[in-house]
Amino acid sequence: MQLYNNLSNEERAALIAEAGKERLTISFYKYAKIGNPELFRNNLFIKWNALDVLGRIYVATEGINAQLSVPADHFKAFKKHLDSISFLENVRLNIAIEHDNFSFLKLKIKVRNKIVADGLNDDTFDVTNKGVHVNAKKFNELIEDPNTVLVDMRNHYESEIGHFKNAITPDVDTFRESLDLIEEDLREHKEDKKLVMYCTGGIRCEKASAYYKHKGFKNVFQLEGGIINYVRQIEAEGLENKFIGKNFVFDERRSERISDDVIANCHQCGEPADLHTNCANEACHLLFIQCDSCKSKMDNCCSTNCQEIIKLPYKEQKELRKGQGNSNDIFKKGRADHLPYKKDLRNIFETLKK
Structure with a gap:
């Protein structure tokens, strides 16, 4: 039995568009003891794949962390399945503020050592x-x-584009x-x-x-349910909103607007901007903030070097990537040295020490 995806993002996007059905973007987590994460993972994939669920889900012996997209007309069946699992019965579901039918394009359920990489014993x-x-x-x-x-x-x-007032x-x-x-x-x-x-x-x-x-x-x-639930x-x-800017999310949308404030700047020109993009050069794929003007001027690239590379025939681009791992810049999330307006390091605790 197939327990993995066999469609590309483009093929899946075409199917979603053709179906024309509303999808809900949902996230949830639960710490619980899972004796056989691999078996649990496989059972989830079989059930959720049949319901046309897409998303990124991590399973470990300590629990589950899920971010996914569910067809609206399958939500009841999805919820019924969750409630049939003892530790997931009535689990809090964080439903996205802004929906996008293309927030996820594959169903990826992975077994990990932990559901969040915290480095703790x-x-x-x-x-x-x-x-x-x-x-x-x-x-x-x-x-x-x-x-x-x-x-x-x-x-x-994440906090660069939005955070609570006066937060460290x-x-x-x-x-x-x-x-x-x-x-x-x-x-x-x-x-x-x-x-x-x-x-x-x-x-x-x-x-x-x-x-x-x-x-x-x-x-x-701790804030119950995080920013999404808040x-x-x-x-x-009818409470006062104390969050300014946008909430970063880990799917194709990349963010949800919470207030009209734009508190970040384009990493290339310095103008107000709060939209993240991934560099179009697949050998780079750096995540950084780019305004519409720079996006057009730079062809969704973070540098002129990457811009030159994406203009090459795909075969040549592939040859250039052969044997090369991801650039270390990919892990810097907008801190690459060639971005003149990247976020500067600073001591955020100085006010507390005074």
Whole structure:
């Protein structure tokens, strides 16, 4: 039985367009003990493939982390299947603010060591001793408290285009980098400050809150359901929106607009812009912020060198890539040296140390 995709992105996109059906973009996670992740993964693929579910899902012995696209007319069947799995019954589903039928073009379910790469040894602390989950209303109250330290648990390229007002935004490329950095720089405030954290959908805060409690922080809070759930709550309850800019998402949309503020700049010309693009040169594929003008001028490329390469016949491009790994720049997420307006490193904790 086939347990993998056999369609290209282009073929899948054509099928979605031809079907003309609305699709819902959804994310969820759950920490749970999974005895045989490989078997669990295969069963999910068989069921979800039959429902035309697409997305990126990670399964590990510690649980599941899923970001996916479901045909609207298959949602009830999808939810029924989730509820048939004991630890996923009534799991919170974060439904996207802005829908796009092409947010995912393949079904990828991968078995990993962890559902989020946190670099932690879970045997050294109680991962179930988490922080206090708070809703949007309580979160708004907490972050107005002068005794609160609000920390964005996402990476720099996510917070660069949008974040909560007055949030500390660690200048890191990965989640694992932020954990020790935050613990070190806030070590003097473990007892006198309320540590309030948020991320995209809540999963990073689940582990981080338990880690920081283990490290001695006395008052740890996390935004329930992350930014995605926060936006739905403030709209439903008529609360003040304290998030400025766009919410970075890990699918083809790349972001959802939360407020009209544009707080970032094009990495090539410096003009206000908050749309990420991947360099069109497949040997580069650098993620960076590019305005419409530069996108047109540079043909969706991050440099003139990449622009010259994509003009070559595809066979020649393929030959150039042969035996070459990805450029190290791909891991810098917009910090490549040839981008004149890349985000500068800075000490984000200086105000706390004064």
